[in-house]
Amino acid sequence: MTVVRRTRRADAMRTVLAFTFRHWRRQSALVAGVACAMVTATLADVFMPYFAGRLVDALMLVSSDREAARDAALAAFGAMAGLGLGMVVLRHLGWSGIIPLTLRMMGDISQDAFHRVQRFSTDWHANSFAGAVVRKITRGMNALDTLNDTLLLALLPSVTVLLGTMLLMALHWPVLGLVVGGGTLAYIALTLYLSTSYIAPVAKLSNALDTRLGGMLADAIGCNPVVKAFGAEAREDERLARVIGKWRNRTWHTWTRHTRSGTTQNAVLLLMRTAVVGTSLVLWWHGRATPGDVAYVLTTYFVVHGYLRDIGMHINHLQRSVNEMEELVLLHDEPLGIEDRPDARPIRIGAGEIRFDHADFHYGAHTVPLYKDLSVTIRAGERVGLVGPSGSGKTTFVKLIQRLYDVTGGRVLIDGQDVSRATQASLRSQIAIVPQEPILLHRSLAENIAYARPGASMAEIEQAARLANAHDFIARLPRGYATMVGERGVKLSGGERQRVALARAFLADAPILILDEATSSLDSESEALIQEAMERLMQGRTALVIAHRLSTVRTLDRILVFNQGRIVEEGSHKALLHRPGGLYRRLFEQQSAPDRDRRSAG
Structure with missing residues (x-):
């Protein structure tokens, strides 16, 4: 020893x-x-x-x-x-x-x-x-x-x-x-x-x-x-x-x-x-x-x-x-974990079609894979909801698209291009993300919005804020767009942080959009403003919406239902509700019952 x-x-x-x-x-x-x-x-x-x-x-x-x-x-x-x-x-x-x-x-x-x-x-x-x-x-x-x-x-x-x-x-x-x-x-x-x-x-x-x-x-x-x-x-x-x-x-x-x-x-x-x-x-x-x-x-x-x-x-x-x-x-x-290949090239995303081609994936030293031979295609411009119990594979799905992890088998393709062969910076710069808990840098509101496009003009920043229903609350602040937001955005409310994150996504103007339950834990007024901005943001883009509250995915083109790493159901909200014994229907009814009870009590 x-x-x-x-x-x-x-x-x-x-x-x-x-x-x-x-x-x-x-x-x-x-x-x-x-x-x-x-x-x-x-x-x-x-x-x-x-x-x-x-x-x-x-x-x-x-x-x-x-x-x-x-x-x-x-x-x-x-x-x-x-x-x-x-x-x-x-x-x-x-x-x-x-x-x-x-x-x-x-x-x-x-x-x-x-x-x-x-x-x-x-x-x-x-x-x-x-x-x-x-x-x-x-x-x-x-x-x-x-x-x-x-x-x-x-x-x-x-x-x-x-x-x-x-x-x-x-x-x-x-x-x-x-x-x-x-x-x-x-x-x-x-x-x-x-x-x-x-x-x-x-x-x-x-x-x-x-x-x-x-x-x-x-x-x-x-x-x-x-x-x-x-x-x-x-x-x-x-x-x-x-x-x-x-x-x-x-x-x-x-x-x-x-x-x-x-x-x-x-x-x-x-x-x-x-x-x-x-x-x-x-x-x-x-x-x-x-x-x-x-x-x-x-x-x-x-x-x-x-x-x-x-x-x-x-x-x-x-x-x-x-x-x-x-x-x-x-x-x-320390190894980087996810590195660009020596022959990596910038990816060019136009239409925004996403395809999982017989993909396998498991985390770290886990012996049981999360995904096994997963194949699914999300068409260009399609608005798709990802739902399912916690740990079913929804968040991992979008992380593999961003190449925050590499698949252990098969491929993830965007517009026919293997993401593992693309430079990470070029890939992620063309995917806009609005997380469930948006994190802001301890900088001004203008700098946080412009983080998606550093060369943006002040007029472009303000236009993005208007589209995200954020301009009015920013204009009321004593220093407006020059206001410092505090560490991780602590000076702003949850709804205000979420609208700044949406403005950042508008300014990115990326062909692929990921929304991770962006309206959770918000008051009804903030939720309405953000829902309106989200509908506006999804137009003309391939959009993936991770949803725990199923009311947020009713209007989407298609819903993928995950369970234990598999897509067990897919279809529109209406079609899935009419499927007897379906997982989506059961989840929807579990969430609807408390709402009916509250309305009755009221």
């Missing part, structure tokens, strides 16, 4: 770094410029101690040859000043270059993640918290900033200093080079172990709870009307408190391990410093090092010590960034 966990952590590191390097390749010139600037600037830290040692030796000459001591001291001083100036300029260039690099990468990965999330399957969205998905993307973006800084501005200079210092010391005193090199390798190995095997497991768990916390907050805040309706504020407070308690516990363990890791690293650095200082004193005692050499060794070690102490922190930051980016990277690796 331990081996499996280590493999997963190593896989996460490889996956995230490979993802980052792919984005680096998009801006290879900028990455190379930043890296060169930082490496060159860091060489100043490698050679600065050497000239500091030469300065000490020059000072030791002052009693024997004052002018030679002055010249040697000025030469060492000039070299140190030049190295310092070069370091400042080059580091400024490196830090300046990392800004556009990181901002472009953050923009690219957020855009890419949004692109994929928008195209994920209906099932994926049904099983995901919107707030949690947003948290994964934003946390990953911020982690990328830390990751770039860690790799290019921190670890790269640290490695440069450590390798350069070990090389210079080994050339002068192999034993010191061995002590510094061995201590450095031991310290880095320990730091990597602590970061990947000791801290990473608990950090991953705390990140998962962080994501869950974000999702829960978004869920409760987004459903605040339901919370208020049931006076459940205290219950939601308690639920949040339980999640926060778990998050706090996990985060405490993560931070505690960070603290213990830092203490262990400092202890190793203390041992290494003692070994370096002791070895340099032994070399001086045996005459193999001058006071300037000792000053060089001590100065070099303090530089190395600083970089080593920082490298432990950088590796921890690297691991933390990997943990926080992992969920974002997994989004990029």
Whole structure:
């Protein structure tokens, strides 16, 4: 089990770094410029101690040859000043270059993640918290900033200093080079172990709870009307408190391990410093090092010590960034579910004939198919009602037409064209939908109506609203068509939202129209207005009406009655009512009886 966990952590590191390097390749010139600037600037830290040692030796000459001591001291001083100036300029260039690099990468990965999330399957969205998905993307973006800084501005200079210092010391005193090199390798190995095997497991768990916390907050805040309706504020407070308690516990363990890791690293650095200082004193005692050499060794070690102490922190930051980016990277690796084929072409819908040709379909891992060898044709311009018990296959029927799912056998054809071979954007742009619960974007009314056709003029938007019986209520609003509707249209009533959705469908002017019980749960006045607008909207189009209230399909050309994934009856309202023992007749009578009772009671 331990081996499996280590493999997963190593896989996460490889996956995230490979993802980052792919984005680096998009801006290879900028990455190379930043890296060169930082490496060159860091060489100043490698050679600065050497000239500091030469300065000490020059000072030791002052009693024997004052002018030679002055010249040697000025030469060492000039070299140190030049190295310092070069370091400042080059580091400024490196830090300046990392800004556009990181901002472009953050923009690219957020855009890419949004692109994929928008195209994920209906099932994926049904099983995901919107707030949690947003948290994964934003946390990953911020982690990328830390990751770039860690790799290019921190670890790269640290490695440069450590390798350069070990090389210079080994050339002068192999034993010191061995002590510094061995201590450095031991310290880095320990730091990597602590970061990947000791801290990473608990950090991953705390990140998962962080994501869950974000999702829960978004869920409760987004459903605040339901919370208020049931006076459940205290219950939601308690639920949040339980999640926060778990998050706090996990985060405490993560931070505690960070603290213990830092203490262990400092202890190793203390041992290494003692070994370096002791070895340099032994070399001086045996005459193999001058006071300037000792000053060089001590100065070099303090530089190395600083970089080593920082490298432990950088590796921890690297691991933390990997943990926080992992969920974002997994989004990029998630299969879309429904994808355009490589040879997909835009579909052209003219007449709007729909045909299911021996279609089979089952959901996900379900072994029992919903549809088996389903064949039916909806003629161009025909107005067809889809009725039946819940779960009978009505909604799935229209989702297959939109290609929100793919059939597992057979074909779905529109005007003789297989929808699976068409681009999804072209297919859905020619199908107008008015859902049972219309969802509006938190934008203006004009923008929501024009969402069906972004280039529409204001006159076209207003005309669509008039056709949908929406213009009058919009005109009465203080800001009219510029009124913001609130999240998911919460500022509007149900009937107003439905009329905006109808206006959107009018503006789309699509050859195929889908109405999903658009008059359910409305007052009688709103229902009458919407029913009138719907009759107007269906004219000249192939229309599919999903109906639970059978009174809404009486005037349609044909009604398809679904039961357990099969079309068990079809015909006009009148013909189906005259069929003895028919399912449609039974459903109609069940709905009619309560209405008769209410009228009698009245």
